[in-house]
Amino acid sequence: MIAAPQRLTVAVRTLRTGTRVRQWIFVFAVAAVLALIPLLLPLNGKPHADWLQFLGRFHPLIVHLPIGMLVLLPILEIAGVTKPALREAAGFVLQIAVAACVLTIILGVMLAYGSGVTGSTVTRHMWGGIVLLITLLICLTVRPAWAAGEVHRVYPAVLAAALLTLTWTAHQGGSLTFGSDYLLRYMPGPLKRFIPTASSASDAAYVGSVYMRTIHPIFDAKCVACHGASKEQAGLRLDLYELLIKGGNDGAVVAPRNPEGSLLLQRVTLSPSDKHFMPAEGRTPLTPDEISTIRAWILAGASPSAKSIAGISLAAQNTDLPLEPVGDYSSFMSEIRQMQQSSGAKLVAVSAKPSDGLILRTIDVASSFDDAQLARFQRFAPFIVEAELARTAITDASFDTLSKFTHLRALHLEGTAITGQGLAKLSSLSHLTYLNLSETKVTTGALAPLKSMPSLRHIYLFNTPAEKASADTKDTNATLRSTQ
Amino acid sequence: MKQHPRCTDCENPITPLDLPIPSTLKREWAAIETRRRFLGRSGKVLGWAALAGLFGEIGLRSYAKAADITAASSGQNNLGLPNFAPKAKRAIYLFMSGGPPQMDLFDYKPNLAAQFDKDMPDSVRGNQQLTGMTAGQARFPIAPSHWPFAQHGETGTWVSDLLPYTARMIDDLTIIKTTHTDAINHEPAIMLINTGNMNAGKPCLGSWLAYGLGSMNDNLPTFIVLQTKTNPKENNQPVSSRLWSSGFLSSEYAGVGLRSGADPVLYLDDPPGVDREVRRQMLDTVEKINRQTLAEVGDPETNARIAQYEMAFRMQSSVPELTDLSKEPQSTWDLYGPDAKQPGTFAYNCLLARRMAERGVRFTQIYKRGWDVHDNAVGMLPVLCQETDRGAYALVTDLKRRGLLDDTLVIWAGEFGRTVYSQGGLSHENYGRDHHPRCFTTWMAGGGVRPGITHGETDDYSYNIIKDGVHVRDFNATILHCLGIDHNRFTYKFQGLDQKLTSPVTAYVVQGLLA
Numbered sequence: 001m002i003a004a005p006q007r008l009t010v011a012v013r014t015l016r017t018g019t020r021v022r023q024w025i026f027v028f029a030v031a032a033v034l035a036l037i038p039l040l041l042p043l044n045g046k047p048h049a050d051w052l053q054f055l056g057r058f059h060p061l062i063v064h065l066p067i068g069m070l071v072l073l074p075i076l077e078i079a080g081v082t083k084p085a086l087r088e089a090a091g092f093v094l095q096i097a098v099a100a101c102v103l104t105i106i107l108g109v110m111l112a113y114g115s116g117v118t119g120s121t122v123t124r125h126m127w128g129g130i131v132l133l134i135t136l137l138i139c140l141t142v143r144p145a146w147a148a149g150e151v152h153r154v155y156p157a158v159l160a161a162a163l164l165t166l167t168w169t170a171h172q173g174g175s176l177t178f179g180s181d182y183l184l185r186y187m188p189g190p191l192k193r194f195i196p197t198a199s200s201a202s203d204a205a206y207v208g209s210v211y212m213r214t215i216h217p218i219f220d221a222k223c224v225a226c227h228g229a230s231k232e233q234a235g236l237r238l239d240l241y242e243l244l245i246k247g248g249n250d251g252a253v254v255a256p257r258n259p260e261g262s263l264l265l266q267r268v269t270l271s272p273s274d275k276h277f278m279p280a281e282g283r284t285p286l287t288p289d290e291i292s293t294i295r296a297w298i299l300a301g302a303s304p305s306a307k308s309i310a311g312i313s314l315a316a317q318n319t320d321l322p323l324e325p326v327g328d329y330s331s332f333m334s335e336i337r338q339m340q341q342s343s344g345a346k347l348v349a350v351s352a353k354p355s356d357g358l359i360l361r362t363i364d365v366a367s368s369f370d371d372a373q374l375a376r377f378q379r380f381a382p383f384i385v386e387a388e389l390a391r392t393a394i395t396d397a398s399f400d401t402l403s404k405f406t407h408l409r410a411l412h413l414e415g416t417a418i419t420g421q422g423l424a425k426l427s428s429l430s431h432l433t434y435l436n437l438s439e440t441k442v443t444t445g446a447l448a449p450l451k452s453m454p455s456l457r458h459i460y461l462f463n464t465p466a467e468k469a470s471a472d473t474k475d476t477n478a479t480l481r482s483t484q
Numbered sequence: 485m486k487q488h489p490r491c492t493d494c495e496n497p498i499t500p501l502d503l504p505i506p507s508t509l510k511r512e513w514a515a516i517e518t519r520r521r522f523l524g525r526s527g528k529v530l531g532w533a534a535l536a537g538l539f540g541e542i543g544l545r546s547y548a549k550a551a552d553i554t555a556a557s558s559g560q561n562n563l564g565l566p567n568f569a570p571k572a573k574r575a576i577y578l579f580m581s582g583g584p585p586q587m588d589l590f591d592y593k594p595n596l597a598a599q600f601d602k603d604m605p606d607s608v609r610g611n612q613q614l615t616g617m618t619a620g621q622a623r624f625p626i627a628p629s630h631w632p633f634a635q636h637g638e639t640g641t642w643v644s645d646l647l648p649y650t651a652r653m654i655d656d657l658t659i660i661k662t663t664h665t666d667a668i669n670h671e672p673a674i675m676l677i678n679t680g681n682m683n684a685g686k687p688c689l690g691s692w693l694a695y696g697l698g699s700m701n702d703n704l705p706t707f708i709v710l711q712t713k714t715n716p717k718e719n720n721q722p723v724s725s726r727l728w729s730s731g732f733l734s735s736e737y738a739g740v741g742l743r744s745g746a747d748p749v750l751y752l753d754d755p756p757g758v759d760r761e762v763r764r765q766m767l768d769t770v771e772k773i774n775r776q777t778l779a780e781v782g783d784p785e786t787n788a789r790i791a792q793y794e795m796a797f798r799m800q801s802s803v804p805e806l807t808d809l810s811k812e813p814q815s816t817w818d819l820y821g822p823d824a825k826q827p828g829t830f831a832y833n834c835l836l837a838r839r840m841a842e843r844g845v846r847f848t849q850i851y852k853r854g855w856d857v858h859d860n861a862v863g864m865l866p867v868l869c870q871e872t873d874r875g876a877y878a879l880v881t882d883l884k885r886r887g888l889l890d891d892t893l894v895i896w897a898g899e900f901g902r903t904v905y906s907q908g909g910l911s912h913e914n915y916g917r918d919h920h921p922r923c924f925t926t927w928m929a930g931g932g933v934r935p936g937i938t939h940g941e942t943d944d945y946s947y948n949i950i951k952d953g954v955h956v957r958d959f960n961a962t963i964l965h966c967l968g969i970d971h972n973r974f975t976y977k978f979q980g981l982d983q984k985l986t987s988p989v990t991a992y993v994v995q996g997l998l999a
Contacts, residue, residue: 350569351565352564352566353568363846364701434890438886459493
């Protein structure tokens with residue numbers, strides 16, 4: 001590495017011949033012209049002559065030509081170590097790669113300028129192409145000196161830079177064609193964790209509305225690839241509500257309460273063979289259900305915040321509390337294993353996700369599982385979300401222990417000897433939603449403290465004095481009913 | 485053996501040198517096919533085989549390690565299941581073998597009354613192929629249901645008068661009017677809904693669950709099948725152990741069938757003179773011999789046999805306790821009705837299913853035969869409903885009042901439905917109905933499904949689906965979902981395929997059914 005600058009000065013010294021200086025001047029001139037392209041032909045969302053687009057649409061075809069050659073290039077150079085003929089070929093391949101690259105960029109600019117596309121990904125893709133061509137020109141200029149043995153590391157370094165630029169630019173191009181999540185959507189879950197997910201702007205204010213739950217997902221799946229932050233065809237973006245209402249180059253696309261007059265709806269309901277049919281370019285059309293949903297939404301005023309709209313059925317909101325993740329118990333695994341062996345009771349994972357917690361299962365040793373046994377599990381208490389203590393030998397004394405099971409969601413005490421003395425101690429369990437006291441001696445009076453537990457929604461009192469006492473008073477019947 | 489046409493001498497079979505090929509090729513063949521080359525090549529093949537063996541094992545070991553942590557805590561298979569926190573821990577499947585007629589029970593079609601004995605429009609049936617039993621029929625007269633329907637519950641769901649008890653719990657049910665299947669005959673259809681495939685050899689739902697989720701208790705099987713005593717007056721289609729077979733999974737995961745008589749398991753008691761200690765010693769010795777066999781032969785079925793012997797030993801004490809109903813309170817008998825006192829009836833089996841749910845049995849399947857009403861539907865349906873209606877109602881209600889319905893999924897289904905047109909003669913007093921795979925009604929209740937809804941719509945003839953069809957594969961995918969399993973990720977490698985309950989055609993979890 002230290003030698004590199006020295007080598008570079010050697011390289012510069014060897015370039016003092018006139019032709020090479022002229023070559024460098026040429027490279028800088030081309031680079032300057034290339035850098036000016038975005039300024040001379042601004043992508044401002046306005047489409048231009050059709051013939052530009054016609055030719056420009058060959059860009060996605062031609063683009064594979066320089067890609068293939070550039071991938072071939074390092075292979076030839078490396079193989080050239082043993083077979084000099086291949087190294088000679090590499091020089092030629094580099095030349096036609098540069099030519100193909102020039103052609104590709106011209107077509108690409110034609111496509112972008114002609115169709116009037118805008119967006120950050122388009123801009124990045126264009127700059128990528130320009131930088132790539134400049135890097136390749138440097139390669140082309142440096143290579144003769146490298147082949148002659150005058151410089152050593154400059155050419156491989158620049159070539160490597162060119163290949164990296166190529167990869168990045170190609171990825172931008174792929175994102176333009178297939179959508180930005182195309183590459184990683186089906187990546188296996190465990191790998192996905194290592195990829196930071198870009199948090200894009202969103203209509204956070206409208207969470208839960210009909211728009212966010214039904215309309216936005218349709219746009220997201222079918223439209224945003226071309227009408228989004230990364231690519232703004234016709235100046236239209238459908239990823240944010242404000243921009244949707246603002247419309248595109250042809251004006252507003254949504255006319256509230258007037259579905260037939262809404263450009264958006266007109267475009268998606270044209271005949272698929274129509275030039276203006278959306279989604280364009282053979283992408284998946286909207287389904288009749290999706291279209292009728294959008295129609296109903298526009299008819300109702302295209303509100304971003306309305307929570308219910310006639311004609312649109314929302315899947316029932318999950319009313320259950322979201323599962324509170326328990327801490328990491330992996331360091332306890334060996335202790336847990338020992339405990340299971342010595343007590344016979346089991347700690348079973350709720351699911352493959354450790355943070356879903358553990359279930360304390362006593363069914364195989366129920367008759368001998370008493371207060372002391374339960375107390376032994378206290379050290380795992382924060383990780384236990386469900387305690388199956390039905391028909392065990394525990395008594396009211398266990399409520400002290402149970403009050404430490406801070407993540408407990410469900411507690412089975414049916415068929416035990418408890419009377420309910422000390423149920424008040426459970427009031428510290430803020431996640432408890434299910435409590436089964438069936439076939440115990442629990443009385444109505446003992447239940448009073450449970451009223452202060454808002455999350456406790458399922459209480460079962462089958463075959464208890466509490467149930468019998470309330471059989472004729474409507475009040476507790478209602479309590480029982482509310483348990484469902 | 486058939487000889488090659490060019491081969492006239494079996495002692496000296498033809499070689500490439502005898503073939504009509506260019507002589508240059510023959511020379512090349514002769515040059516390369518030397519002993520040295522043969523030995524050299526064999527050596528390489530062996531080397532590669534050894535390498536594959538080494539690397540293969542490394543690959544497998546890393547696989548096993550990944551799944552270790554969940555297994556360590558649960559003592560189950562290293563499968564990383566459930567995939568997500570389940571709503572239901574266990575399931576009880578009430579299987580109505582034969583195909584209950586949906587339009588006589590749940591799928592209310594008031595418009596049909598006016599069309600009594602009219603021909604069903606050809607457009608409804610389309611080009612559907614019928615069974616051999618009605619394909620030859622000259623006409624297809626519409627047979628409206630013989631029984632009136634009424635609205636029940638807060639949801640105002642229409643239920644036939646045949647099901648007075650089911651009507652009482654209608655608000656707890658998730659009714660699917662648009663279940664449909666591929667097969668039109670009993671055997672393929674019942675195999676398809678149970679195992680996901682019309683051909684035998686695949687594991688059934690219960691075996692998949694036993695394999696994937698494992699046991700919740702040590703003393704009872706994970707998957708139990710209860711058969712209801714047959715009523716000889718009914719048209720009973722056979723059900724067989726194929727339906728609770730573990731297919732290509734280990735036999736440990738097959739359903740354990742309890743007899744429908746007074747003695748659910750024969751020879752449970754130790755014979756006179758054999759006490760528990762002697763029995764234990766015998767089993768220990770047998771296990772030693774079995775382990776020896778396993779070491780010698782390496783057949784996993786030997787493992788299954790060891791496990792089954794141990795389970796049988798424990799069942800000697802757990803089954804009598806399970807089937808001893810003497811401690812059931814009077815409220816149980818009030819709920820399940822007098823039938824439940826008789827072993828082998830549907831109501832008795834429902835009561836057993838509730839007791840198994842309490843004792844940690846993962847999956848119970850109750851088979852009730854006799855729904856195949858090709859003729860005399862009017863005579864037989866009241867009998868069938870009387871036998872099953874109260875038991876199903878009692879089971880769901882009992883689970884609910886005991887707080888078990890929150891994490892138990894109850895499923896009620898047959899293998900298909902029945903036709904709206906009459907098979908054989910139609911009169912005001914009687915009709916028959918043929919098999920109908922295009923739509924039939926099923927229901928679920930409990931953990932994971934949304935109570936009080938009716939899913940899907942059928943046409944005016946209860947013949948075709950108009951909206952929201954649920955294929956039996958989707959039905960099974962939804963059941964697995966309620967139990968915390970992603971049906972697409974729950975696979976078992978067999979015959980070179982990642983086999984699953986819902987393969988080979990893509991199936992979907994029916995979101996509209998979920999709570």
